[in-house]
Amino acid sequence: MSQTHNFFYLSLFVLSFSIAVNANNSVPVTDLANDIGDSLGASSTPLQPKVIEPTPQVLKINTAQVGALAIANTQMFDLVETLKVELQQLRGQVEQLTYHLERLKQDQKQRYLDLDRRIVSLSAASAATNSAQATPQVDQVVNTETLAPIAASEFALEPTVSTQNIYDPEAEKTDYKAAFTLIRERQYDASIEALLTFIKNYPQGVLLGNAHYWLGEVYMVQGDASLAALSFEYVISEFPEHRKMPDALYKAGVAYQNLGDMSKANKLLNRVLVEYADSSAARLAQERVN
Amino acid sequence: MEMGNLSKVIASGVLVAFLGACSTTGETTDATASTEAALVAAEAQALAETQALAEAEALALAETQALAEAAVQAQAEADAAEAALQAENEAAQAAIIAQQQEEAEAQALAHIIYFDFDQSTIKAEFRAALNGHAAYLSQNPSANIVLEGHADERGTREYNIALGERRGNAVSRYLVVQGVSVDAIEVVSFGEERPVNAGHDSASWAENRRVEIRYINY
Amino acid sequence: MIIIKKRAKSAQNKPKSVFFSVVSSAIFTLLVSFSAWSSDLVIEITQGVDNPVPIAVVPFHWSGNNALNEDVAQVIDADLERSGQFKSLKRSLMLSFPYQEEDVYFRDWSYLATEYLVIGQVLVTDSGGYQVNYQLFDVQRQEVISASGFTGGKNDLRALAHSASDAIYEALTGLKGAFRTRIAYVAADKKVNPSYYKLLVADADGYNAKEVLKSNQPIMSPSWSRDATKLAYVSFETNRPAIYVQDITTGQRERIQSFKGINGAPAWSPDGKKLAIVLSKDGNAEIYVLDLASNKLTRVTRHYGIDTEPSWSVDGKHILFTSDRGGKPQIYQVTLESGWVERLTFEGDYNARGSLTYDGRFLVLVSRHDSQFNIAVQDLQRGTMSLLTQTSLDESPSVAPNGSMVIYSTQDGGRDILAAVSIDGKVKFKIPANEGVVREPAWSPYLD
Numbered sequence: 014m015s016q017t018h019n020f021f022y023l024s025l026f027v028l029s030f031s032i033a034v035n036a037n038n039s040v041p042v043t044d045l046a047n048d049i050g051d052s053l054g055a056s057s058t059p060l061q062p063k064v065i066e067p068t069p070q071v072l073k074i075n076t077a078q079v080g081a082l083a084i085a086n087t088q089m090f091d092l093v094e095t096l097k098v099e100l101q102q103l104r105g106q107v108e109q110l111t112y113h114l115e116r117l118k119q120d121q122k123q124r125y126l127d128l129d130r131r132i133v134s135l136s137a138a139s140a141a142t143n144s145a146q147a148t149p150q151v152d153q154v155v156n157t158e159t160l161a162p163i164a165a166s167e168f169a170l171e172p173t174v175s176t177q178n179i180y181d182p183e184a185e186k187t188d189y190k191a192a193f194t195l196i197r198e199r200q201y202d203a204s205i206e207a208l209l210t211f212i213k214n215y216p217q218g219v220l221l222g223n224a225h226y227w228l229g230e231v232y233m234v235q236g237d238a239s240l241a242a243l244s245f246e247y248v249i250s251e252f253p254e255h256r257k258m259p260d261a262l263y264k265a266g267v268a269y270q271n272l273g274d275m276s277k278a279n280k281l282l283n284r285v286l287v288e289y290a291d292s293s294a295a296r297l298a299q300e301r302v303n
Numbered sequence: 304m305e306m307g308n309l310s311k312v313i314a315s316g317v318l319v320a321f322l323g324a325c326s327t328t329g330e331t332t333d334a335t336a337s338t339e340a341a342l343v344a345a346e347a348q349a350l351a352e353t354q355a356l357a358e359a360e361a362l363a364l365a366e367t368q369a370l371a372e373a374a375v376q377a378q379a380e381a382d383a384a385e386a387a388l389q390a391e392n393e394a395a396q397a398a399i400i401a402q403q404q405e406e407a408e409a410q411a412l413a414h415i416i417y418f419d420f421d422q423s424t425i426k427a428e429f430r431a432a433l434n435g436h437a438a439y440l441s442q443n444p445s446a447n448i449v450l451e452g453h454a455d456e457r458g459t460r461e462y463n464i465a466l467g468e469r470r471g472n473a474v475s476r477y478l479v480v481q482g483v484s485v486d487a488i489e490v491v492s493f494g495e496e497r498p499v500n501a502g503h504d505s506a507s508w509a510e511n512r513r514v515e516i517r518y519i520n521y
Numbered sequence: 522m523i524i525i526k527k528r529a530k531s532a533q534n535k536p537k538s539v540f541f542s543v544v545s546s547a548i549f550t551l552l553v554s555f556s557a558w559s560s561d562l563v564i565e566i567t568q569g570v571d572n573p574v575p576i577a578v579v580p581f582h583w584s585g586n587n588a589l590n591e592d593v594a595q596v597i598d599a600d601l602e603r604s605g606q607f608k609s610l611k612r613s614l615m616l617s618f619p620y621q622e623e624d625v626y627f628r629d630w631s632y633l634a635t636e637y638l639v640i641g642q643v644l645v646t647d648s649g650g651y652q653v654n655y656q657l658f659d660v661q662r663q664e665v666i667s668a669s670g671f672t673g674g675k676n677d678l679r680a681l682a683h684s685a686s687d688a689i690y691e692a693l694t695g696l697k698g699a700f701r702t703r704i705a706y707v708a709a710d711k712k713v714n715p716s717y718y719k720l721l722v723a724d725a726d727g728y729n730a731k732e733v734l735k736s737n738q739p740i741m742s743p744s745w746s747r748d749a750t751k752l753a754y755v756s757f758e759t760n761r762p763a764i765y766v767q768d769i770t771t772g773q774r775e776r777i778q779s780f781k782g783i784n785g786a787p788a789w790s791p792d793g794k795k796l797a798i799v800l801s802k803d804g805n806a807e808i809y810v811l812d813l814a815s816n817k818l819t820r821v822t823r824h825y826g827i828d829t830e831p832s833w834s835v836d837g838k839h840i841l842f843t844s845d846r847g848g849k850p851q852i853y854q855v856t857l858e859s860g861w862v863e864r865l866t867f868e869g870d871y872n873a874r875g876s877l878t879y880d881g882r883f884l885v886l887v888s889r890h891d892s893q894f895n896i897a898v899q900d901l902q903r904g905t906m907s908l909l910t911q912t913s914l915d916e917s918p919s920v921a922p923n924g925s926m927v928i929y930s931t932q933d934g935g936r937d938i939l940a941a942v943s944i945d946g947k948v949k950f951k952i953p954a955n956e957g958v959v960r961e962p963a964w965s966p967y968l969d
Binding site for chain 3: 097098101102104105108109112113116
């Protein structure tokens, strides 16, 4: 008898549990649904039936019941699914390849145009600078350099510069050479004037750093260490990537030594030793630093 | 008892005879001789009667005894039968419970299918369970199921809704290939909105990438 | 309670008058605590630009008898700081409180290293509403850059302050401001009983959060109509997903055509007449366009893979969507007239939920790198993709109508929160909720 009692309570429990579960699933919905769905005239589905959770009567794992046809179908099903995935991946690869190909084509075109421009500008530049090949030498200057290569290479890197109307690199080079000639001929006052005019006329020029450097050199020669220091400092602060940086640093150090400001001088000389250890200026700085 | 009765009978017979003898004091010897004979006859008759009575009593006694014995035996048999029935009942209950447990286990195994990340391929370990469901559904045309598809929390929400549905569809198609009618299956996806595990590590995510099979009618 | 917490501390100079600072800080705290009651979201600025512009917003003058229930200057302050590009001067340090041009001593402000000054006042209009007037000064040049006034009803004081912020921001950055906009988002709490999901709409600064829908089943994918009056969203209240369109002002809503299977990811067209939606009634998730007036449904994608998360191009002629037809989710674009599909994303193995900025220049999306899901932006002109976030489970990005900020959903300490990042990645702020979680934000268009 107790077993039937147990059964009864069990079924009661199950029933009440399922009721409780369903109660949770029902939601207060405002202003719905079927009426509007129907009036819109399309196939809108009605509210879904509440899901009951009964126990199936017989549910045993019985693989013997899987017939031969089902096995064949399953194999086909698996094959189709695999093919779908493979197809999607292949499609993805094709998309990627097409995209990269397009990009490559565009890149090639860009590079070709860029090279073309460079060649054109290079040939124009070399034609202009064929005449001026002399390397300027000044006795007190540490290292020598050639004008033409700087101008040509810098010119090539900035092809757009040549197309500007306001800035004329040819004129700049001419004026620079003129000023430099004055220095070589030891006409220091005239050269200072020329350099200052040059700096005024070509504020964006590629040779601006050089001009300031040489200005400093001339001031040093004339014994005006403070003006020299100013010029060299200008190069150091405004043209930190300039070729003449180590020299400018060294020369500024020398200028400050002449002025008696040893701490500043040493700072600059040490910078040469640390930052430009391989340069010829570093050797000279080594001798000077104390 | 019988002896007691017998002795009483004898005693009363003797008494009757004595009284008869004493009461008739003025009678002649002939009269006494016939009354003596009558008396003897009466005695014998009484004796026979009492003997018969005793025999009848004894017989009745034996009968009741036999009856009682039979009753007890019948009672015993009935008890035995009831006990046997009870045992049978218990056995039947136990069998049903065992079956339900088996079903419960079977159902727990078959209920949820798990998937790998971003995949909707049905792994081999779940196919046996699905075959079982398919067998049941094809044998019981009134049975209906809902396949609820889910995904873990990684990725965007709407994409995960579609991913959950893709998983549900994979299970549905597998069942149909095994012979289940398309109308018996509905696929719903909840994406990442109904996780069973709210954790943020691989183990929790693995529990959430699933399709649940729910029976509406069975 | 709205709290602006900044990581970078400003270096301020010493105040001149103790009296002023005491009084003004008392007023300030009073006003802040009063206005703290209405908001549900807290904004925490976690990163700003390297050199934010110092600006001072003087408390707006109000000559009425009773106190205003909003501090206009504080709303403007908070707006400008939230853009990450400005650093506000604290009231306790202000030396004077002018509200008219003739009372401005520029020396007071340049002393405190302030570059721009905002002064203004609040007046009552004839109809009983408010008018907010402001003037924006360049302290160095000592001249007015911008001045204007905005009028509104009794309850529009915050909105008027936001209008002033928009104008000030535009005058100083050249970009149209997006302070007078709204955000819609989903909030949920499963730890309370009964657990709930809510769809809420708040101002872009987190204030005035209002409930649009409450349910104990999930709500997803809110999407604003172009006139900012309606929200389309997905609700599971019938235990099946369905798309609803709800008018925020009237509260009325209707369920659009629903089909068996998925109904999801609604997206309004630029002309406001159509909804792009996802349906799986034809076998798998595909994109359809529903014309709201005629109720006509047009199918847009045809592929056995997943096609979902539609969003519209600026001219309404293309739809961007997420598809795994190439093996993994990527973003594609379909031309509606021809049906031609082309792929847009080629970096990374999971790119989804793409949407364009309103000028069509950038594509904002969710991208997976090194198993982390981040918000990324792809420059459509150059084709380069850059990541905007470094957290690991970011999703649901939504762009502000001026294209400056992206609001999105992420996780912080295991909880879902909202966060925002500027389109150049420099400005960041977090918006956690007080209780439960917040997710799926949608930034409204301009409220005009």
